[in-house]
Amino acid sequence: MGDGSDDDPFYTLLGDHADFVDKLTELEATLDEMIATREAREANRIILDESIRFFEDELLPVLAAEDETILPPLEAAIGRYGTLVNVVAYEHDEIRRGVEKFKAARRDLEAHPSWAAIQETNRHGIFLVQFLWDHFRKERTSLFPTARERLPETELESIRTRFAH
Numbered sequence: 001m002g003d004g005s006d007d008d009p010f011y012t013l014l015g016d017h018a019d020f021v022d023k024l025t026e027l028e029a030t031l032d033e034m035i036a037t038r039e040a041r042e043a044n045r046i047i048l049d050e051s052i053r054f055f056e057d058e059l060l061p062v063l064a065a066e067d068e069t070i071l072p073p074l075e076a077a078i079g080r081y082g083t084l085v086n087v088v089a090y091e092h093d094e095i096r097r098g099v100e101k102f103k104a105a106r107r108d109l110e111a112h113p114s115w116a117a118i119q120e121t122n123r124h125g126i127f128l129v130q131f132l133w134d135h136f137r138k139e140r141t142s143l144f145p146t147a148r149e150r151l152p153e154t155e156l157e158s159i160r161t162r163f164a165h
Ligand SMILES: [Fe+2]
Pocket: 063, 066, 088, 092, 135, 139
């Protein structure tokens, strides 16, 4: 097999990341609006809940699939410590913690709506938006190119199959 973009093992995953960035942009806009209006209107709350659904149903399973399918063979090829493998594994854990904090802030906002609760929801939400944006960029520009170069074709085929949809 060649390495043209049409059979790039990361083609589908890169498309998913691009869709995720669109979701994050929508979340960022609603957080900005809440900060500007100092209110969590129904339309804002719907987007916060949709973001949580997106994190749980779409984002976290993709992180788990990356952990299972990409990182172990890459660790075998380039090692873990002092490499991108460790950086990406650490960032996945940081994202999981961030999602939990965002969910907790959202619950507090529902239970006790206040300016402080809006600010706390914004703080955790903006952290996720910025951290994920940087994380996807790092994978696109460093992790995936290294994997394309260093992984055997059998592993690349597993990645292609795992992320196909
Ligand atoms: Fe990732």
